[in-house]
Amino acid sequence: MRQRRIRSVVLSFVMGLVCTLGLVVVGGAGPAAAEVRPTIVLVHGAFADPSGFDDVAQILRDRGYEVVVPVNPLRGPANDSAAIEKVLADISGPIVLVGHSYGGEVISNVNNPSVQALVFISAIATDLNEPAALLLDPIRFPITLLVPPVVLPKVVADPTFPGGTNVDLVITRELFRPIFAADVSEAKAAEMAERQRSFAVAANLELSGAPSWRTTPSWYLVTTEDRVVPASSQRFQAARMGASVREVASSHASFVAQPQATADIILDAVAGTR
Incomplete structure (x- = not known):
């Protein structure tokens, strides 16, 4: 009788210990299993299109990240940031938002609480009431070569503009590679020139809204x-926003010519917001 009672007590103790250890193991595994990776949204700039991010997106997807590459309308920061905000509204969970060139002004004007980090690639990152053109001021920042005859105007249909037409800029095909994409192969640069989306002249002069980089961790x-x-x-902009900075010897088309360097700073931003 006494031996049965002892066995019963020992069995109860062992079962209790097993249950406790099980809870500890499950509890310890829970947070890691529940970790949510951010969706990475890549916003192209002027004279480009979403396909320019193909290699960057593939590197990030191979690392297990969901990547979204929307079309940037290139009409102006207010219009274009609203278009990107609609894309973000359909994404659940945290977001890392990336902008190349004028895409940097667009993401600066996006306000979405799910955005945990901003990444600027060769970008324009405007401040409140600042037009993009001011950051290309040749007196302060010599010197952009994105001037005629490199860029030429054309009239386009534009339902966002009064009268339904607008004046856009395009980069001439023969000058696209030396000015925009000097370290990209001739074949790839020709493809980029063919696929480029024209950029509204008015977008370069529109005053920017309150920048999200003032309240969101940023990388440049x-x-x-x-x-x-x-x-x-670029260095001036990165310094005033207090961004974490990397530098790479590349043309303006760094997101095409240097996809690994571009992906690396995006992954820095992901790691920096965990």
Whole structure:
């Protein structure tokens, strides 16, 4: 009788210990299993299209990240940031928002509480009531080569503009590679020139809204061989936003020419917001 009672007590103790250890193991595994990776949204700039991010997106997807590459309308920061906000509204969970060139002004005007980090690639990152053109001021930041005859105007249909037409800029095909994409192969640069989306002249002059980079952790990839947004302007912008900075010897088309360097700073931002 006494031996049965002892066995019963021992069995109860062992079962209780097993249950406790099970709870500890399950409890310890819970947070790791529940970790949610951010969706990475890549916003192209002027004279580009979403396909320019193909290699960057593939690197990130191979690392297990969901990547979204929307079309940037290139009409102006207010219109274009609203378009990107509609895309973000359909994404559940945290977001890392990336902008190349004028795409940087667009993401600066996006306000979405799910955005945990901003990444600027060879970008324009405007401040409140600042037009993009001011960050290409040749007196302060010599010197952009994105001027005629490199860029030429054309009249386009534009339902967002009064009268339904607008004046856009395009980069001439023969000058696209030396100015925009000097370190990209000739074949790829020709493809980019063919696929480029034209950019509203008015967008370069529109005053920007309150920048999200004032309240959101930011990263900036400076391209030292840039002939569109001078490296001096890029460094100025990165410094005033307090961004974490990397530099790469690349043209303005760094997101095409240097996809790994571009992906690396995006992954820095992901790691920096965990």
